[in-house]
Amino acid sequence: MFPDRVLSGMRPTGKLHLGHYHGVLKNWVRLQSEHECLFMVADWHALTTAYDDVSVIEKSVWDMVIDWIAAGVDPAQATIFIQSRVPEHAELHLLLSMVTPLSWLERVPTYKDQIEKMSHKDLGTYGFLGYPLLQSADILLYRGNLVPVGEDQVPHVEITREIARRFNHVFGKEVGFEEKAEAAIKKIGGKKGKLYEDLRTRYQRDGDVEALEAARALLAETQNLSHGDRERLFGYLEGGGKMILPESQPLLTAASRMPGLDGNKMSKSYGNTISLREDADSVAKKIKQMPTDPARVRRTDPGDPDKCPVWQLHQVYSDDATKAWVVEGCKSAGIGCIQCKQPVIDGVLAEQAPMFERAQPYLEDPTLVKKIVADGCERARELARETMRDVREAMGLAYS
Incomplete structure (x- = not known):
């Protein structure tokens, strides 16, 4: 039986924001104390949609790893590495492609969804069609049997299970x-x-x-x-053959409750984000400029918190007493919108304070983060080599 091992990753596409923290990184921090975890900078995945502008990738790689550490990911507990520094990802992707039906890739829900959402880009490439298979190779390379995902990403884990099952069926029947x-x-x-x-x-x-x-x-x-x-x-x-690749299980994570500055989901594409390590004055300015209940034209007009984007941030950052104060003050016009926003500003800044503290040594000495990643890449390659040894042997490629 393979050990419980978690594999997760992110594309380096720019600075991380609080939506990433509440949606992914807080969960990583919890998982690293419960399981063996590998966290991957998915730079090859970034190329599947951003192949026409690679200028952002290199800087984003190092910024993102510092953001991970700032959020509480501990290099002493988890393995942090860069996908392209472990070439076995590409080899396993190639070998799995030999037995993966084209129809499996075409039916992945996010494939058609992304084609429609990003119609301004030419995504009629093999790399984009094959990115779910590359994701499967990422997971299977480390025999990662636990994959933290949201509901919308479960199909990616399902196709990984099907690919592992097919591989084991085709190549697990060794002679005798x-x-x-x-x-x-x-x-x-x-x-x-x-x-x-x-x-x-x-x-x-x-x-x-x-x-x-x-x-x-x-x-x-x-x-x-x-x-x-x-x-x-x-x-x-179980009546099968030798199990070479494990069938991964999704670790369902709760949907992020982090709204953006306009009330929609926090996303760079909406321009409504607060970065993990954003300057305090910038944070305060952004929150003070947030729209509120349109009914509150004047300070003396009563409002409805349910119609105000700021109220959504109170759900994340305020305790029950503060939320009761907001509801009473807003509906009675007892407090103004600027007063209402101040506890949110305080909550965001309090959340960010330890992030700045954890990030500072790596900002002062960038060689520290590069050493962490170098060590992580070597650890990842050790695990990858073990898997590829068994895969090559099963596929008849272990001859010398």
């Missing part, structure tokens, strides 16, 4: 597989071997899911098995 699996059972020892066979029979004959889980646990705790024999027995248990 059953004989090797039977020999591996004997290596377990009499009592455990007999229990494994009994559990396997109960699962395959009766569909007993508890027997399947018990057999998996038995294999996981058995010490005297090679990696190859262990994977053969996991495959033999």
Whole structure:
């Protein structure tokens, strides 16, 4: 059984904003203390839609990694690396393309959606069509069986599962597989071997899911098995072949509650963002200029918080007492809009303060962040080499 391992990444397309923090980075910070995590700068993915302007990528890479660290991603707990520094991503992408049906890529929901949304760009390229497969290669290269995604990204994990299943079906049937699996059972020892066979029979004959889980646990705790024999027995248990690539599971994350300055979702394309490390005066100015309830033309006019974008930010940054003060003051015209906005300004600045503090050493000495990434890339390559060794062997490419 493969260890629980999380793989996630972001495209380097410019400065990160508070929407990224609330939508992704807070979750990464939590996950890094619960699982082995790899966080990837997806620079090749940036090229799938921004191939005509690559000028922003290099600076964005380093800015983004500093933003990650500022948000609380800990290089001592997680592996931070750059996709293009691990060429095995490209190799696995190529090899998986040999067995991935074209129709699978064309049916990914975000493919047609992005084509329509970005109609001003020529996205009739193989790179854009194949980006879901590159995402699958990113995940499978590290045998990342846990993928944090929102509801809208679940189809990307599903196609990764299908690709892994197809690969294992096509290439997991090694010559003499059953004989090797039977020999591996004997290596377990009499009592455990007999229990494994009994559990396997109960699962395959009766569909007993508890027997399947018990057999998996038995294999996981058995010490005297090679990696190859262990994977053969996991495959033999379910009636398949050797499991070379795991079938990933989505780790569903809650949708970001971070609204933009205009009440819409915070997004650079809407021009309604606050950057993670934005100057305090700029933050205050942006929030003070936010639109409010149109009914409050004069200071003495009562308003309705539900019709005011500022109220949405209070949901993120204010405690219950402050929210009660806002509702009462707005509806009675007891407070003005500038007064209402001040707790939001204070909340944003308080959230950003530790981010500035964590980022400062890396801004003063950029070599520190480059060393973190270099170490992360080497760690990522070690894991990638292990996977590619097994993939090449399965595909008959391990000859010398």
